[in-house]
Amino acid sequence: MARFDIPDGWTVQAYRFAIDPTQQQHTMLRSHCGAARFAFNHMLTLVTAVMDQRAAERSYGIADTDLTPSIGWSLPKLRKIWNQRKHEYAPWWAENSKEAYNTGLDALARSLDNWAISRTGLRAGKPVGFPRFKTAARSRPSVRFTTGTIRVESDRRHIVLPRLGRLRTHESTRKLARRVEAGSARILSATLSQDSRCRWYVSFQTLIAGKIRPVHARRSPDPVVGVDVGVKADALLVVAAPDGRELWRVPAPKPLAASRARLRALQRRAARQHGPYDSVTKTRRLPSKRWQATTARIGRTHGRAAAIRRDVLHKATTTLAQQHQVITVETLNVAGMRSAGGARKKGMNRALADAALAQIRQMLSYKTRWYGSDLVEADRWFPSSKTCSGCGGRKPNLTLADRVYECEHCGVSIDRDRNAAINLARLGDTQSSVGEQGPADSGSAAGRGARQETDPTQVGDAAGCEASTRLYTTSGGGKAGTVASEGMAA
Ligand SMILES: [Zn+2]
Structure with a gap:
């Protein structure tokens, strides 16, 4: 309408x-x-x-x-x-x-x-x-x-x-x-x-x-890439080609880590102040002016962290959509993972919110349309982190703490995020036919393991x-x- x-x-x-x-x-x-x-x-x-x-x-x-x-x-x-x-x-x-x-x-x-x-x-x-x-x-x-x-x-x-x-x-x-x-x-x-x-x-x-894709944009010699969204602060994004080369690594910006430290301090301060909830009598009460001031600062700090993150992600996704033909990302069931309780929750919560995979996918989904490239989303069960990019072996019990993937089958030792990015790039490669016929034909790419977000015929x-x-x-x-x-x- x-x-x-x-x-x-x-x-x-x-x-x-x-x-x-x-x-x-x-x-x-x-x-x-x-x-x-x-x-x-x-x-x-x-x-x-x-x-x-x-x-x-x-x-x-x-x-x-x-x-x-x-x-x-x-x-x-x-x-x-x-x-x-x-x-x-x-x-x-x-x-x-x-x-x-x-x-x-x-x-x-x-x-x-x-x-x-x-x-x-x-x-x-x-x-x-x-x-x-x-x-x-x-x-x-x-x-x-x-x-x-x-x-x-x-x-x-x-x-x-x-x-x-x-x-x-x-x-x-x-x-x-x-x-x-x-x-x-x-x-x-x-x-x-x-x-x-x-x-x-x-x-x-x-x-x-x-x-459309701006003429001045440098086209990468690698048409197909996989993008892994890092869960740890050292890399926000890792981009790799199907042949195993790591093309690009977007580090988490320093101000983001700084604002996180600031948030922790502020939250501790707010907890010490006279808040709106009295835990002794279990009733609500009028919060103090100082608590309100601290809470306002927490809000501003959150806002600043979000703005920094958004800026980095916008720049990265624009470059990706302009330079590559097929971009493969994973799909995390973010809502489901966040609701998982226990000790996992704290770290995952923050890391996932920070990594903002959902934001990246959303940005890529319209930017690939603008610039005529394709977004391939690996489905939720695609084991990008748990598969060895060297031999294809699986490691089902890989935890988030393992920063390096060490394969017990072929002995390869590779950075976890890079390993996942390579696996995603390979999925994108098999799911799209860009190598042979060019982008006009990749509409038939959607199949098992991936979902084609952008239909190139509708660009x-x-x-x-x-x-x-x-x-x-x-x-x-x-x-x-x-x-x-x-x-x-x-
Ligand atoms: Zn292996």
Whole structure:
């Protein structure tokens, strides 16, 4: 249900920039986000009241035709009712752009829709509950502008938005500005949001022409690679070729380890302070100001660690998708492994969260589409770590502590992550036919042991499915500005 048609050869992509609003703009932004929340909550109250009224009438045996008329919850209907009611219930409405209220109503229409479809069983994934009220504490402040003056200034340091005017960006907007100036990008909308670290971002949803493997990208002589996601801090990613060479090793960035040490210290401090739970009387209590300050710092440190990790992963996955034709990754049942208890839990928990395999797969799945390469996912039971890359023997009792794979059959001694990467590369090699016929034929690759994520025949319109999830604002990683599928909190 796309609200617009994507022209042939164009892709939807988000460009996200941190912004530095002035104090006055900050106040206006807060006001707009509050207005969106107000519209959402106000109309949710009305929808719920009408539904309850109809249910009550039905229980009295009133015929369906005589019930209080139901109000539709499509966006145009919600908007129409809101416009009739805003003068009475929100006499201050003119202080904010109409786009603010539209943001809230759009979110409500979508969440009601998701709930209704989920109830019929037609929606994939977990069941969706009835929308809850938005609170300032729970919801992430955001507002989306779809009409009016939305512009990236040519000085590459400012953007222009309706009502808010000129906002300074924290970083250069050149990546988007260049494309806009060259006519290969069209801005569809701009979403402003504030993250948990209180920084404001603008995310431009844009149509990009001809998003393909850039000509300047160095093509690696190794078309097929396997990528192992390290669980220990020494390597975040290890990339190897099917013939056993290790091509690339992405070390875990130093600031990440530093922030982890910082987190441990902060968490110990928070535990000593007057927290919200009294373990003696087993009751909740008002936490101290100092506990709150420490907790806020823990949140900021987590946020910084996540940002560092995301940056490294974005750079690595872009290089991978641009340079290689077939990229094989493993599929870990991360949720299942995290719920495993005992002593394993602590280390695995942190390592897995850090290694962020899920993040890598998600980034690779759209970047391989952009750059015309293929992602092969080894299935969950593919023993990439436990198989010897030298002789094919198995070592079923390999533990995470074993950093080196020592084969008792052929005597090979090899770095654990490298061994796994080689095995994955070989799987990718057998699963794809890139060596013989080129990428156009690798659509038939999906088979036992692997699942082809990207169908190369659909490269041209790959963005279609992303956009058809209805104008979700996509927010991606920092400077590069990329589409990721973490939608706005609805
Ligand atoms: Zn062996």
